[in-house]
Amino acid sequence: MTQKIAILPGDGIGPEITAQAVRLLDKLIAQGLDAEYEYAPLGGAAYDQYGSPYPEATQTLCRAADAVLLGAVGGPQYDTLPRPVRPERGLLAIRKDLNLFANLRPAVLFPELADASTLKPEVVAGLDILIVRELTGDIYFGEPRGIRTLDNGEREGFNTMRYRESEIRRIAKVSFEAAQRRNKKLCSVDKANVLETTELWKEIFTEVSKDYPDVELSHMYVDNAAMQLVRAPKQFDVIATGNIFGDILSDQASMLTGSIGMLPSASLDENGKGLYEPSHGSAPDIAGQNKANPLATVLSLAMLLRYSLKDEARAAQVENAVQKVLQQGFRTADIAEAGAKVLSCSQMGDALLDAL
Numbered sequence: 395m396t397q398k399i400a401i402l403p404g405d406g407i408g409p410e411i412t413a414q415a416v417r418l419l420d421k422l423i424a425q426g427l428d429a430e431y432e433y434a435p436l437g438g439a440a441y442d443q444y445g446s447p448y449p450e451a452t453q454t455l456c457r458a459a460d461a462v463l464l465g466a467v468g469g470p471q472y473d474t475l476p477r478p479v480r481p482e483r484g485l486l487a488i489r490k491d492l493n494l495f496a497n498l499r500p501a502v503l504f505p506e507l508a509d510a511s512t513l514k515p516e517v518v519a520g521l522d523i524l525i526v527r528e529l530t531g532d533i534y535f536g537e538p539r540g541i542r543t544l545d546n547g548e549r550e551g552f553n554t555m556r557y558r559e560s561e562i563r564r565i566a567k568v569s570f571e572a573a574q575r576r577n578k579k580l581c582s583v584d585k586a587n588v589l590e591t592t593e594l595w596k597e598i599f600t601e602v603s604k605d606y607p608d609v610e611l612s613h614m615y616v617d618n619a620a621m622q623l624v625r626a627p628k629q630f631d632v633i634a635t636g637n638i639f640g641d642i643l644s645d646q647a648s649m650l651t652g653s654i655g656m657l658p659s660a661s662l663d664e665n666g667k668g669l670y671e672p673s674h675g676s677a678p679d680i681a682g683q684n685k686a687n688p689l690a691t692v693l694s695l696a697m698l699l700r701y702s703l704k705d706e707a708r709a710a711q712v713e714n715a716v717q718k719v720l721q722q723g724f725r726t727a728d729i730a731e732a733g734a735k736v737l738s739c740s741q742m743g744d745a746l747l748d749a750l
């Protein structure tokens with residue numbers, strides 16, 4: 395049956411980077427991939443068109459799709475809107491609506507980019523870690539939240555960090571199963587020394603570990619994990635953590651791979667339906683200049699083919715195209731060594747298309 399993909403370009407560099415992934419998708423379809431796609435707005439683009447960052451038309455398309463490919467959302471022009479209609483709320487809403495609780499963010503260093511990382515090549519050479527981030531709970535979703543005025547007239551901002559046992563258990567399972575498919579090492583990252591929410595997190599991970607005796611479970615506080623990620627990142631295999639810690643640690647891990655423009659992600663529900671997006675944001679500082687790195691988005695397309703379309707061969711085909719263009723010395727500005735010829739976003743798309 396023809397697989398349906400929803401494409402949400404979003405804001406900022408989103409349309410530029412998704413355009414390159416769609417060019418590859420077109421070629422795969424021309425080569426026989428049985429899929430079709432349709433566009434819908436999300437984030438600021440959706441607010442501009444419909445007055446909502448996750449409008450009904452987008453909801454209907456995404457709920458019916460087998461997979462969703464997203465660019466990024468947000469931009470300074472939307473930062474003063476009432477919070478419920480801001481682009482980032484649209485992103486949180488689609489994640490919740492589609493129950494995409496498991497966010498996989500692989501940080502893999504292509505050997506050709508060992509010099510692009512700000513860390514010494516020997517620290518990052520051979521890096522292959524997976525961050526599993528819980529995506530539909532934690533302080534990003536906890537109620538109550540807001541800004542209130544206290545009796546003394548002072549304003550107070552407040553959010554609520556929460557995790558239910560069932561939410562922790564299901565992400566723990568995903569994390570252990572991911573570790574089983576890899577090097578069987580799982581590090582659960584928490585702040586259990588201070589936060590009860592993550593004390594429960596740690597307890598449940600320990601409990602679930604009894605079902606996975608072949609996986610070595612360790613625990614680390616998030617502050618130490620941030621330090622260890624730059625001191626000796628290769629000590630990790632799979633890192634599992636909550637929504638906010640995973641958000642921060644994955645941006646940090648992206649620099650181990652040379653650039654945030656290299657880090658893809660898959661956000662999955664319990665049945666393998668997924669939303670695929672680069673781990674970075676809409677990069678307003680370079681938007682509209684055709685210089686963003688499209689590789690994180692293209693690698694997200696590979697994850698879409700692998701996890702939702704179950705097409706391992708074509709996923710590998712896309713990843714091989716990325717490897718090939720890097721071997722050929724093609725670089726966008728964010729990963730270019732001094733003196734290297736810098737390609738635009740669409741020129742990188744041209745090179746990928748040739749390599750596919």
Ligand SMILES: NC(=O)C1=CN([C@@H]2O[C@H](COP(=O)(O)OP(=O)(O)OC[C@H]3O[C@@H](n4cnc5c(N)ncnc54)[C@H](O)[C@@H]3O)[C@@H](O)[C@H]2O)C=CC1
Nearest residue numbers: 466467468469654655674675676677678679680686687728
């Ligand atoms: N998933 C999403 O849609 C996300 C959206 N955002 C939103 O994006 C906007 C900008 O947020 P920032 O904090 O600046 O984070 P960002 O990830 O958009 O940008 C951080 C820095 O990385 C660079 N960068 C990001 N992606 C790149 C790429 N593909 N190629 C080359 N350079 C790249 C940017 O130019 C910038 O200097 C905000 O409105 C934020 O809320 C932020 C993170 C995730």
Ligand SMILES: CC(C)CC(=O)C(=O)O
Nearest residue numbers: 482485534641673674675
């Ligand atoms: C709007 C944010 C929650 C998005 C983000 O930073 C991310 O998912 O990495």
Ligand SMILES: [Mg+2]
Nearest residue numbers: 641642645673
């Ligand atoms: Mg983030």
